[in-house]
Amino acid sequence: MTVVCCQALTRRYVEPGIEPVTAVDSVDLEVEAGSFVAIEGPSGSGKTTLLGLLAGLEEPDGGSIMVLGHDLSRLSRIERARLRQRRVGIVFQSFGLIASLRVADNVGLPLALAGVPEAARESRSLAVLEEVGLGSAFGARIDELSGGERQRVGVARALVIEPALILADEPTGSLDEENAAGVLRLLADAVRRRGASLVLVTHDPASAALADHRYRMLDGRLTAGVPA
């Protein structure tokens, strides 16, 4: 079953006085259920924009995107938000944690937005935190955690909704080598256990090497699939 299907996907940035930039240029991409896809490329190649399009955070100028059976161009802003809220987990390079919330509240945030009652939210948050090895940090403040721990909280937040698709944007970019390897392994294992799909964008070939399918992106074009 195909989880993501893009055809001739294009995103262009046009600003007055500046040369138009085509960040994503006629990209075709298919991601099968349960697969781990890595998109490699240097900075500015359009990886993050592509991920934003897949998440429904950006709107394409051309082409189509089907995510989990939904044509994103036909969904309203609210429907796209609900799709992310319930079925798509996102992991950010700079963790994307809210400093004013405790660890447990950060993890349970997508559930809170979906209206899950507090008790259920807390038990599910605790379960995923234990899964990522941070059960003891349940009530901790974000500023009490190390960088690696913060990213594991970010992974736990993506997993807590039991997603069908996880989009990870350079999740190890802010970590040292040891922490980076640990977080990536954790993410890959958790996704596989759930039978979910993972799309990872990275400029690190070592991270990409863990994927089932590798793609390379350059100047907005997904030039070639590199079999893992």
Place this chain on the structure above:
Amino acid sequence: MTLARHVIRLVVREPRRSLATLVGVTIAAALITSVLLFGVASGATVTRRALVGLPVDAQVVVTPGSDVAAAQAIAAADPSVRTVSPFELAHFDSAAASTSGSTTQTSVGVLVGIDPSYSTRTGLFQPSSGTIAPGEIGISRDLASNLGVVPGDSITFTLPGGGTATLRISGIVSIDGADLVLGPIDAAHRAAGTNPPTNVAVMGRSDLESAVLAKIPATATAADPATAAGGGAANASPVFASDPAARRELHVQLDHAQLPGDPIAAQTWLDSVRHRVERQAAGTFTWVDDASASLEPLAADLAWGQILFIFLALPGILLALALSRLAADATADATRRHAALLRARGATRRRLRGVFVGAIVLTAIIGSVLGVLLGVSIGFVLFGRELLSAGVQEALVRAGLIAIVLTTALATLSAVIPLRDQLREEIAAGRQELQRNRPPRWQRLYLDVLALVLGAVVYVVAGGSGIHPVLNAEGNPTVTLALTSFIAPLLFWLGGTLLLLRLAGAFLRRGGRIERVLGRLLGPGGGLAGRSLTARAAAASRIIVVLALAVGFASSVLVFDATYRQQQRVDAELTLGADLRAVPPASANVGVVGHLAGRGIAASTPFVDRVVYVGPEAQDLLAIDVATLPRVAPLADGFFQGTTAAGALDALRARPDAILVSAETAKDYSIIPGDRIRIRVPDANGNLKTVDFTMAGVALEFPTAPKDAFLVANRAYVAAQSGDDRISFVLARADGDVGRASADLIRRLGAGWQVSDLRTTSARLANSITSVDLTSLVLLDVGFAVIIAAVGVALFLLAGLAERRREFATLVAIGAEPRQLRASIVGEALFVGVAGIAIGLVTGTLVGVALLQILAGVFDPPADVPAIPLGLLAAVTAVVVAALGAALVVADRGLSRLSVVAALRER
């Protein structure tokens, strides 16, 4: 690159930061300028009003032996002179009268000679009964009291040099407002209005010449009252022994249209007129400048007035400057980024500080200039007429310069303090957390508690003393004001603000309850708002305090103004007696009351004000209709001692001969309720007839009554006993608008009747400060308070939006719906708004009441209960809520334009 270029580049390249700072500074400068201009305008108003009440602007004292007609011609020829009226005055050593077989004598006094036109021009020496018939005299009420005489009797005056003159009394004249012209003239050629003679007889000028002046030797001087023979010396006036026995004067009225508005410029103008005329006189006369003497105390009064106006506006000015601080907070990230960039390019710490402080000073100067321009525009819109009057241009320039210097200095100071922290944070980022968790120095030093305790000490030591009206040397009401009056409230205000900041911060940091309440109200977005408020406790508590103080500032000014107006109206009603007073053309009886009935008149009542004698003392007897007066005149329970208004009227109704006496009369004559009082009341021919009354109670105040001694009785009884059923005037209550009712009444009654209404009656205590209409100041203060509240909330929300940009982007990415994001900012605004407005309304009302205590002296009678203008308070709240809504809309639009992917990329 020079420092100046760096500074300009920083201001231009950080437009958000510069604009945010500019807003606060501009508002502060505009507020300072417009309040100062209000002071300038009120100076012009007060100058105009001070001279309107002056009967003559100058007394030209003709040197003995000089030609009066020639002097009159010189004075009249000056282009600034409007009228010149001859006036002659002769002292007498004593006066005696024989009535009922016994002779009564009184001490020194003056005989005045005037032309018939004099009273019309100056309003002085108007007969209150009878007339000044040719060859006869009108006498003051005091002279009549002291000698026990009435019109028809004769008085023999002993003149300086030993001559006598016996003259018949044809009327009683009022000497109200004549202190300056009757008093002696001192060595500095100034009219000394202090303790002028009260034994006064007025007659025609030619009669004075023939019957009095002809009998006084040229070398005679006025008697020294301390050694003058006869009784009453202790009460007589201390005229100077060296005063000539007679003086010839010309009383000059100037063209006030030429008078500059500023009191100091007005004094200069008056001096120039005096010098111009005196130059031509060649010693034939001396110019005594009464107008200048009246303006002198105004300068001091106005200086205090300016302090009062600034004090009323001070919270607004400080709040506007607090906006600069909020702006600095809102743009702290930009400051840090820019500082880091400059550091990376090799800027030293000193240079960095120089560039940023330079940028603040430049922004503050630009903001101050813009604010001054805005303030001047507002000033011209609100009080353009006064500002356009002559001689205020210099004051305008002065106000502008003060505003620019003051605002630039304060704005620089308020923005440099957070800048120091921001630069330090940039330089030593590692200490950031430590610094953030440490309470500010004022909290550690408990400056809030200290200020409150000090305020209480100053208040107790100063005895809560505030403004007290007193009479100045010229007999005009003026104001004394202790500086300590301002210190206590200022300390209360500062201490209260800091304490509020401390409490709000502490409450917000324990934010579990806020999160639960907002979460329950607005869903997960509300819960996030609660969390955000806790995380931004310092910024949130600052904006709550700014909002509370802005609303409090507006409410206190509104409460103060409402009470001020209420008391002005009460005072004016007491002076006039009711909404309207109609004086019939000639002797009229109670039958004329019916003439007033018609459109605009709800009720009317006849009123008699007659001079009667209690023992030898003349007093006002107010004879009323008990049945109709309460429907017309304001009667408060506080007007009566030991009873209510209804109780006092019941006492009058119970006995036809019942009489209420003033507290002074009751004390002087040891009268208690039930005592019989014998009072001499004039009959229709002016002959005094003894009438018995029974004391029924004590009145402290009564409509139309003078402030000291008076009596209140039943009109029908007084008419029956005295055989005189004439009334003095009719009082009426308007049905709706007083002005319209007055115009209708004037039309209906026709010529001959004199109609006065509340609009044309000034309060009795019309001193220089209380005569100022505070409407413009209130409009300014409240308007700026609302703008400050709106800008403050907008800055807070927009700063929150900037600070939480990544947080909002994260929320969108993990599936937050637009309504949930909106709930987050609405939650913050809701909490901040409700807390700020509620605290502001409560503290504002309390401050308003405290201000009334401090300024109690300006109200007469003092306000028992403050007036709470609920409608206006609701309107201010509604405007602040609307401003809050507008700020929310702006923030929501900012949120909807958020580029999530770009925000997530930011580090």
